Amino acid sequence: MEAPRIALIGARRVRQGLGPFVAEHLSRLGARVCAFLASSAEGREAAGADLERRLGHRPSGYTDLAQLLERERPDAIAILSPRGTHGRYLEAALAAGTHVLCEKPLLEGPRAAQRVDSLARAFQAAGLLLAENCQWPHVLPAFEELHGPIARPSEFAMRLTPASRGAEMLSDALPHVLSLLQVLAPGSGAHFEDLAFSTRAVDAREVQIEGTYLCGGRRLGVRVELVSGRTTPREAWLAIDGRRARRRVREQDYALFLGEDPPQGSERREVPLPDPLAAHLAAFLGDLDSVRGGAPPPASDAIIERARLLEHLLDAYTLA
Numbered sequence: 001m002e003a004p005r006i007a008l009i010g011a012r013r014v015r016q017g018l019g020p021f022v023a024e025h026l027s028r029l030g031a032r033v034c035a036f037l038a039s040s041a042e043g044r045e046a047a048g049a050d051l052e053r054r055l056g057h058r059p060s061g062y063t064d065l066a067q068l069l070e071r072e073r074p075d076a077i078a079i080l081s082p083r084g085t086h087g088r089y090l091e092a093a094l095a096a097g098t099h100v101l102c103e104k105p106l107l108e109g110p111r112a113a114q115r116v117d118s119l120a121r122a123f124q125a126a127g128l129l130l131a132e133n134c135q136w137p138h139v140l141p142a143f144e145e146l147h148g149p150i151a152r153p154s155e156f157a158m159r160l161t162p163a164s165r166g167a168e169m170l171s172d173a174l175p176h177v178l179s180l181l182q183v184l185a186p187g188s189g190a191h192f193e194d195l196a197f198s199t200r201a202v203d204a205r206e207v208q209i210e211g212t213y214l215c216g217g218r219r220l221g222v223r224v225e226l227v228s229g230r231t232t233p234r235e236a237w238l239a240i241d242g243r244r245a246r247r248r249v250r251e252q253d254y255a256l257f258l259g260e261d262p263p264q265g266s267e268r269r270e271v272p273l274p275d276p277l278a279a280h281l282a283a284f285l286g287d288l289d290s291v292r293g294g295a296p297p298p299a300s301d302a303i304i305e306r307a308r309l310l311e312h313l314l315d316a317y318t319l320a
Helices: 019-028 041-055 065-072 083-096 112-125 136-147 166-184 276-292 301-319
Strands: 005-009 032-037 060-062 076-079 099-103 130-133 155-160 191-199 206-215 218-227 237-240 243-249 256-259 270-272
Touching (some): 005 019, 005 065, 032 041, 060 065, 130 276, 130 301, 136 237
Parallel strands (some): 076 099, 155 218
Antiparallel strands (some): 243 256
């Protein structure tokens, strides 16, 4: 089977975007980045030059998605643009019969969960792969290497530092939290109880969420700390049953590690953390190869449920 041809929407890192990193990882994993969509002729030139430097070839640049899809006929598109643009790109990919990897969250705004449900089922019925870019479950093997096996956890905590604030901060960060909870307590019918929100700044730069996550007969106490920040590398940690693991980025080569938060004066242990974005893209390309070979696409139940849970949390935050 020939290498898959992938087109990028959102190839530049104008607003903390992942486009250049996704392009590099896809290329290293054996895919061909064949084209990209830009919003202007100037953006097309800048993105083309940057991708050529990173990839060793210059993908075809377009400012019109219909033209890109018709001329290039990519196997898949990676939608890495701001979340308010996702809907129209997803609809265009569905109409063109193109597989999709989309940045989280898939959709926003009124009835977002219902619209995600309809879109995901339409992709499934058309035999098309639809994946959401939630990378954090790929951190769990390193967590177990650091702390030992995870067995029926009862408590989960996480701290993330997105660049946005308030409700937008929740939209940006909570899909990561939800994707981890779906792995730690799998099953259907997931829901939250006893939600409480603590906003420790007038302009909602900091939000803490506490509650109970119930799914598959399990109950997890959940605490999430979100702090708006634009410095890099971004602070991030997760804790399962009190065992905390903090992500560290080594400045000289951007290598990732997962380390303990030991008591003051104690020695810190850490383990290498394979890049979760690369791992997620490798899984996407594996699914893409299977579907291109005639297998049905993976079920979209997890995507649909994340959208429903995110909408519930956003509604609860607005009313808090």
